[in-house]
Amino acid sequence: MSDAASRDISSAAAALEAGDLVAFPTETVYGLGADAENPEAVAKIYAAKGRPQDHPVIVHVAPGADLDYWTTDVPDEARELVKHFWPGPLTLILKRNAHIPDAVSGGQDTVGIRCPSHPVAMELLKAFKGGKGGVAAPSANKFGNVSPTTAQHVRDEFGDDPRLAAILDGGSSQVGIESTILDLSRLGTHGPVLLRPGHITAMQIATVIGILVAQPDQAAPRASGTLESHYAPKAPVALLPTGDIEKTLAELKLRGRSAALIHYTPFPDAQPNVALPAEPKGYAYGVYAALRAMDQQQVDLILVEAPPTDDAWLGVNDRLRRAAFGSTGIIERFLKT
Incomplete structure (x- = not known):
């Protein structure tokens, strides 16, 4: 990584620690990030996007992050999936640890967490709080719009919004659609539940944990990007x-x-x-x-x-x-x- 790119990442990490918003690339789409443990910073995401307050966001963590810091009652299946698919486009829904603010979960007792594999995202997460922090980051677009897969898409969405301190440019997102979301918060009663399909398939998940994945039920946790109308351009x-x-x-x-x-x-x-x-x-x-x-x-x-x-x-x-x-x-x- 060039010296200039390293300076950009250091500056972006400092902005996050100061409570500002930073847009950054992941392998799926670009994210609009804030310090996941700072409810005032997370509130800026919701305000900038026009996002409903009860619609949760995903917490992004660095490689090797301590899952037990963010979540509780972590089943063995979750650890196996982390071993196989992180860093990568898989979000796990687990019980939220009590000290993690519910600003990231839309008021639920669960939290979505993943470790992205894009090199810029990983460097940012390593730099932010020395790799011990988490960045809450839905897609970097106005709520319901088409997700951004380039830095220019983010600029098109937010222009000169003063809440956005930096946009890290990592080229085009390699995967292009959002992460697979798997609910493991009710494993004992409902099994693993696929809340949002993505690059990692239900069959790949089942191969790792030896359990077939169920479809969403009415009691499933709310998850990012699962409303019926979403990802839509202005034209029908x-x-x-x-x-x-x-x-x-x-x-x-x-x-x-x-x-x-x-x-x-x-x-x-x-x-x-x-x-x-x-x-x-x-x-x-x-x-x-x-x-x-x-x-x-x-x-x-x-x-x-x-x-x-x-x-x-x-x-x-x-x-x-x-x-x-x-x-x-x-x-x-x-x-x-």
Whole structure:
């Protein structure tokens, strides 16, 4: 790491210790960070994002962090998952230790915790409080908007917001969608529960701990990024099967409606468009940037070629479903007017 980059990280760590906000890259998306043990600093995250107070944030910790400092009743399964997947895109929901402020958990008795693998994030976490602190950090965007995967996306969201002391630029996020969230806080009664799918799959988790992962239940803890409508650009989003796209584009054009297309099979006549890789990791890497780019075209509608539905695409489909949730029936309405 260059001397300039080291100075930037030292300055950002000092800003966090002073109670300010810092945006930083992780392997998933960019985070908007504050000292997790400073409720006034965490409150700045909620104010800057316009985030509901009962919507928890994830605490990011340095490699080798003491899990027992942040959580209690830690099951062996959690320690095995940490051993296999940290640093990496896996968030564990565990019982919050009593001295950890509930500002990070939306008032719940649980806390989400993970160790990111991006080198800039790891260096920042090592520098912050000598590696003993935790940084509360949801995605660095206004609440409900498309998550940022570059430093420029963060600038586009927050501009000159005085609450943001620094933006660390670590290039494009390598994974591109948020971490897998696994609830282990009720292991004895509900087993492991997958609250949000991501890069680390349910099958990978089951292989490590020897227990199949359950789907969310109504009593599951609230977790970051799990509201029905989320990750949405300004333009409405609609998912369509491959075979319906050309006809729909033509019908929208006849009715004077403009549409952008995000796709993975060839549609040479579609303009504007973004073509993404036809495999889940490459697609996930580019999907948020594609949504942002097509939103800048100021179209009436963003059409997305619906991805495959097998398990490898579960995280991508989860994000696209939430992005399109508020636009249900939009194509039919456009074609009737």
